[in-house]
Amino acid sequence: MTQSSRDLSRRRLLLGGAALGAGTLLTACTSNETNSNDAQIKPNEGGASAGNAAPGTKVVIGFSAPAADHGWLGAIITNAKAQATAYSDVELKTVESGSDAATQRAALSTLLGQKPNVIVLLPHDGKELNSFGLQAMTAGIPVINLDRAFPDARAYRTQILGDNYGMGVAAADYIVAQMKAKGISNPVIGEIPGIDSLELTQNRSKGFSDTLAAAGFTVQRRVPAEFTVDTGQRAASQLLQAVPKMDALWNHDDDQGVGVLAAINQAGRSEFIMVGGAGSKKAMEDIQADKTPLKATVTYSPSMASSAISLARLIGQGKGLSDLVELQVPKEIVLASETITKENASAYLKLGF
Template identity: 25%
Template structure:
């Protein structure tokens, strides 16, 4: 179908590269055995290796590792905490110097973080926070404030709809920190407005699933005014559903992440009403650099926040989205 064919070439390219890399482990250095030449070795367990956001994050970390002469071993957690625990144990056995970690969900992160910490290996949280009960075991964390991101979009929607209207949310994997906190923040941003969130649905950060979910919501809620998707990729799917229903004038779509040149194009065309920044390049590079600092015994802060700036048609050209990794 034509409306399913607009997945960007950049996203597909990232996905193809990282599907190949995930089957082996990605190296900015040599093999998997413990190095005796002093080379820093960092394991990177990423729950969502090939998603549109994580792929450029991974690429930025790999690039920075090569620049620093660091060996980075990147593995695909396949959004499964049991798989990731096994990968963590493998890194422990390899005696890596540090482990960067993007959890699949908060509950599943507990055992993984505890196991790595018990082995005396520093854990660097990247992109998503682990369960609060083990945050104190992290050496440091780089991520957005997920609730604040949702709040930024909620306030933007409230300013665009002073007259109010019905809104729905299209969300990522159930149980993840992002899925929970972005919707909580969105509602916080809407507080005091006349906008009402009438339904929340899960679409697993998947563009096609988001389009299908939006199709259903548009049919069941004829006076729907607002769709908030928890990332821009799902927002693109929702836009295709709105266009197919012939309701572009009635229903406005918002996302999160300012996900590359495709987001910029959707904003400038007016099809995407608003989003906010979350640079994957910043998180990948900063996570890698923090891991190196921790290994060297340098002082780091407990938390580094990824910026969340509101983006609309008016300022889309003036803000760097951080998705192009050269």
């Protein structure tokens, strides 16, 4: 399916009421809001004596991310812009990245010609845009890669990733604990990943299956979606039709999870528990309310964009992290994945996107 047809399908689903009886769930999808989450922004506190936070040499940061057709991506973009405004010595230059890697590559070529000091990039596909990273680094412009890894370490100065394998581990750990608590020795477990061609999706699934296997469990049915509401609903409908009874389900992404829950509601199914992924505000509210199968979600925070802007500034100014002995910003940063349940959702709610 092309991006344009996916967008049209999504509009039909959201506006046309395609899921009978599930309209409330669908309209509650995480939105591409223009307001940043203050809890995910680190303000520039202090004055001239504030160490790394003190104003220094001006840094021009180029920024590119896929179009915000998804709540998590929307948060990535707004967080990056908001973090840049926290520094008087940062100028952010953003480029429209379109709906595919080719369009983003063209936009990035334009950005490269503007000669920013540092580039922060969330690629459509890390493998396809690896060559751009190499080009920029060869030109002397450090690249901070976000989320979708470049295969070549020479293509980036610093890489910030969520712990995709760890997300799978955390989701499986929760399910294993719940199954053992219920005395279910041979559970029927389903999985709805995101875009299957992405390495991050593959790592999430591997962490999930590896951890389940250690407990003697397996995934009985796996139906991929594409990180959107409509594809989540479609994948869930297929899975529910194929599996008449299920004990647990892991859905990799809370945005597509809105569609997953819509399909579950439409099918009248409630015999299983569900774990989400990423940590959207909507998912946390559903977990708190405890009126759906969604009982937990594992985090993959878009705050990584805020951190990337801060690190780009330090790299541009030739500084390291003030709390580390090393004089330079690290090469790799992997964010931990945490499990949010009804018991701790109130503490995490402010971090939801």
